[in-house]
Amino acid sequence: MLNYLWAFMILIGIIVAAFEGNLDAVCEGLIASSKEAVELLFVMAGVVCMWNGMLYIANNSGLIDSLTKKMKPLLRIIFPNLPLEHKAASYICANFIANIMGLGWACTPTGIQAMKELKQLEIERGNNPQIASNEMCTFLLLNISSLQLIPINMIAYRSQYGSVAPIAVVGPALLATCCTTILAFLICKIMCRVSNHKTVGRGKIE
Numbered sequence: 001m002l003n004y005l006w007a008f009m010i011l012i013g014i015i016v017a018a019f020e021g022n023l024d025a026v027c028e029g030l031i032a033s034s035k036e037a038v039e040l041l042f043v044m045a046g047v048v049c050m051w052n053g054m055l056y057i058a059n060n061s062g063l064i065d066s067l068t069k070k071m072k073p074l075l076r077i078i079f080p081n082l083p084l085e086h087k088a089a090s091y092i093c094a095n096f097i098a099n100i101m102g103l104g105w106a107c108t109p110t111g112i113q114a115m116k117e118l119k120q121l122e123i124e125r126g127n128n129p130q131i132a133s134n135e136m137c138t139f140l141l142l143n144i145s146s147l148q149l150i151p152i153n154m155i156a157y158r159s160q161y162g163s164v165a166p167i168a169v170v171g172p173a174l175l176a177t178c179c180t181t182i183l184a185f186l187i188c189k190i191m192c193r194v195s196n197h198k199t200v201g202r203g204k205i206e
Helices: 002-020 023-060 063-078 087-100 107-125 134-145 152-160 166-205
Strands: none
Touching: 002 023, 023 063, 023 152, 063 087, 087 107, 087 134, 107 134, 134 166, 152 166
């Protein structure tokens, strides 16, 4: 769907530029933006490779496993019905750790695996795996809110585009992501209670 949307927007832009006589400006903009995209790609590739390497070292050193064990009491609060020995719990912890470190792109593999394991958990429970569970919805919202101590991607963007203080975004980003994470957690708790009440109500009626 997004592919069609972007194609439509580009087509409309070219048509409008043709009618306005600005095709030269469009061509120059395409060339300039393509150059910037390649330069930004190299910058981000270096940053992501460095931090992914650090995450790999932390994983092999056992630091991730140690942090995962320490995070499991927190998981009990966030996901009260999730068995802590299940594989989904480990993937969720790894995803949260990557998010906190600001490795947004590195979170995707662990996020996908966590969702797969949560789907498998629903199958084990005898529920319909095609319907998102409370754990799935909670994990998705917390993943989107993305609590970050060090917003690596944003620092790299600011550095690439000439910011005099690219690290200055750390404080505001931490405050903003703390607020979004707390809000996401509260929304999840409220909606899970509403969902549970509805389920209990249907069970009583039936």
